[in-house]
Amino acid sequence: MAHWHGVSDTRVMPPVIRIDRKIGWLNPRLGVGLAAWLIAGLASTASWASDADALALADQALEPAAARSDWQIFTEGMLGQVNQRAPLDDIRISRASVDVLLDTAINPDWRLTLANRVDWLGQDGQYEVVNTFKEGYVSWQAQPNAALDLGRINLRNGVALGYNPTDYFKVGALRSVVSIAPASLRENRLGVGMLRGQWVWEGGAVNAVFAPKLANRRQNAAFSPDWGASNSVSRYLLTSSVQVLPGFAPQFLLLGEQGQSPQLGMNASILAGDALTLYAEYSGGRSAALLLAAPALLPAAPVSWHSRLAAGGTHTFANNLSLSLEYHYDGEALNQSQWRALWLNPADYWAYRSAVFHAQSLPTQQAAMSFVSWRDAGVKALDLNWMLRRDLVDQSWQSWLEARYHFERIDWALQWQYQNGAPGSQYGALPQRHSLQAVVKYFF
Structure with missing residues (x-):
């Protein structure tokens, strides 16, 4: 079961964190205090620069060229109130995190990629640790235009920002939710054990993936690789991209899963002007409705064709401000009458929401989202991000606002989250009304 941190994901069911594992061999207050002292000392030596410079020092115009590092490591600390x-x-609430990425060449034909994240989560004096083994695989460049990968890979499909119907390997991938920002949810998750083949040519590409069943059920142990979450059934995925017109190369997908009919998908984006990008992704196939998670309400759901869609656009203005608007639809989710009826049975209601969170899907059939990102927002190195989600079935909504300042190797951020709605609505049923977090992130 995924762990959340008070300010839960937009689709999280339960009220607060579950504290399953206390850390007996470490004094959490002392550990967090030492980490804060170390970060403060490092911050005093940080110089003014952008986040991009912190992640790619070789690009600095005034510095001599430096070799790309195989390692990317950062630590993060958070203090907040819900x-x-x-x-x-x-x-x-509090959190301390360490994120490590290794991407290195073994020889000219072989590469090794490892990515892992550890989160120490605290709530009112209780603490637990959650490890997320994100990736671990080897790559063989068999030919200049062909490659094979074997191991745990975080394969992310989809062109939309807030909801991705074609991101088939997101199901069950979250172990620890540290932010509801879409980029965080796609990055900080378990990869899937798979064999992947890739073949590219001028104007197109083909990928073939086979992900075998490796375990029957999830494992909640702190440092478990949790193969039951990522590989509980056998799956295959075929994708193909072909350039139809200049600047337009749609991607087509075919997913096969043990015990389920094949699912078809498509991703497409196009530059509609100098500053406007339009995009859409679709997935469809025969499946049972998600309401199966509430067996007392619907003992047997018929299998029928269900469609899922995300469509929107992003406009970028001259002052580094970008605005994205999206519409989301999930035919497997509940319509207005089903959603209202489900609230009358709390056990079924929360069982359904737990299944939705596990699938990273929508609880109701229609939603909308806007996302505003402003780089150098009036001050160099200051970024502002604002996300607004609205459930179009029950009219509840959620707002998330972040201000982030970049130094050379350190980020300071302040994040505020607010959710509102009627009792039983997607956001009104969650116990958290609003939260405030202060976050510091140091790049090694």
Whole structure:
């Protein structure tokens, strides 16, 4: 089961973190204090620069060219407060994280990629540790235009920002939710054990993936690789991209999964002007509705064709501000009457929401999202991000705002989250009303 940190994902069911594993061999207050002291000392030596410079020092115009590092490592600390709906008390939360990426050449034909993240999560004096083994695979460049990969790979498909119907390997991939930002949810998750073949040519590409079943059920142990979450059934995925017109190369997907009919998918994007990009992704196939998670309400759901869609566009303005608007649809989710009826049975309601969170899907059939990103927002190195999600079935909504300042090797961020809606709605049913987090991130 995934772990969340008070300020949960937009689709999280339960109220607060589950503390399953206390850290007996470490004093968390002392550890967090030492980490904060170390980061503060490092920050005092940081110089003014952009985040891009922190991640790619070789690109600095005034510095001599440096070799690309095989390692990317950062640590992150967070302190926050969660305001809950009455009669629940407010919650103090904290987090310390270490994220490591190794991407290195073994020889001219072989590469090794490893990615892992550890989160120490705290809530009102209780602590737990969650490890996410994101990737670990070897790549063989068999020919200049052909390659094979074997191991755990975080394969991300889809062109939309807030909801990805063709991101088939997202199901069950979250172990620890540290941010509801879409990029964080796609990056900080388990990869899938697979064999992947790739073949590219001028104007097109073909990928073939086979992901075998490796375990029957999820494992909650702190440092478990959790193959039951990523590889509980055998799957295959075929994708093909072909350039139809200059600047337009749609991608077609075919997913096969043990016990389910094949699913068809398509991704497409096009530059509609100097500053406007339009995009859409679609997935469809025969499947049972997600309401199967509420067996008392619907003992047997018929298998029928269901469509899932995300469509939108991004406009970039001259001042480095970009605005994205999206529409989301999931035919497997509940319509208005089904959603209202489900709320009458709390056990079925939360079982359904747990299944939706596990699938990273939509609880109701229609939603909308806007995302505003402003780089150098009036001040160099200051970025502002604002996300607004709205459920178009129950009219509840959620807002997330971030201000982030970049130094050469350190980021300081302040994040605020607010959710509102009627009782039983997607966002109104969650116990968290709003939260505030202060985050510091150091790049080695």
